[in-house]
Amino acid sequence: GDSVTQMEGPVTLSEEAFLTINCTYTATGYPSLFWYVQYPGEGLQLLLKATKADDKGSNKGFEATYRKETTSFHLEKGSVQVSDSAVYFCALNDQAGTALIFGKGTTLSVSS
Amino acid sequence: DGGITQSPKYLFRKEGQNVTLSCEQNLNHDAMYWYRQDPGQGLRLIYYSQIVNDFQKGDIAEGYSVSREKKESFPLTVTSAQKNPTAFYLCASTWERRAFFGQGTRLTVV
Numbered sequence: 044g045d046s047v048t049q050m051e052g053p054v055t056l057s058e059e060a061f062l063t064i065n066c067t068y069t070a071t072g073y074p075s076l077f078w079y080v081q082y083p084g085e086g087l088q089l090l091l092k093a094t095k096a097d098d099k100g101s102n103k104g105f106e107a108t109y110r111k112e113t114t115s116f117h118l119e120k121g122s123v124q125v126s127d128s129a130v131y132f133c134a135l136n137d138q139a140g141t142a143l144i145f146g147k148g149t150t151l152s153v154s155s
Numbered sequence: 156d157g158g159i160t161q162s163p164k165y166l167f168r169k170e171g172q173n174v175t176l177s178c179e180q181n182l183n184h185d186a187m188y189w190y191r192q193d194p195g196q197g198l199r200l201i202y203y204s205q206i207v208n209d210f211q212k213g214d215i216a217e218g219y220s221v222s223r224e225k226k227e228s229f230p231l232t233v234t235s236a237q238k239n240p241t242a243f244y245l246c247a248s249t250w251e252r253r254a255f256f257g258q259g260t261r262l263t264v265v
Binding site for chain 1: 159185188196198200247256261
């Protein structure tokens with residue numbers, strides 16, 4: 044079945060460092076890909092999305108490119124801030140739109 | 156404001172009790188989901204519903220039950236058959252493949 048694998052954390056960075064969180068997926072057809080962010084004690088919020096190959100999703104300085112050839116959707120940010128500290132989830136929605144599959148989440152901690 | 160409302164935010168259950176978690180949405184979305192979140196395990200799907208009066212089991216449905224009598228409401232009952240119910244529960248709906256989440260309910264067995 045469909046699945047999402049993302050790098051395990053925690054990821055600990057200093058402010059203004061470069062961030063990469065790896066995400067790869069297994070799915071048939073052409074799923075949509077997402078990154079969600081969760082702040083402590085809250086639900087998940089959509090960070091960015093991409094719906095077809097080579098699409099780049101971007102929001103708040105974060106970017107991710109849908110790479111079908113490597114089945115990847117890595118999250119990047121050029122300069123992280125303390126306020127970016129949260130748990131990040133990679134996810135896919137299958138082509139039929141019936142299943143939401145999440146990775147296990149990666150905890151990011153940014154210190155000043 | 157449109158969105159998904161989960162209540163209560165915190166819930167305590169005694170051993171052997173059934174408890175019901177509420178999830179209401181005013182987004183007019185057809186599909187709704189319940190997830191369980193445990194530390195280090197990400198989100199695991201309990202049940203989902205694509206349409207009123209229909210729902211499907213997810214990966215970890217044992218010990219849980221749901222109903223979908225109205226489009227706006229998708230309550231989750233944690234029964235006494237669920238042996239380890241302490242967790243953070245998240246309700247979501249989807250529209251054009253994007254998920255919208257409630258703020259979650261933290262359930263603790265005491």
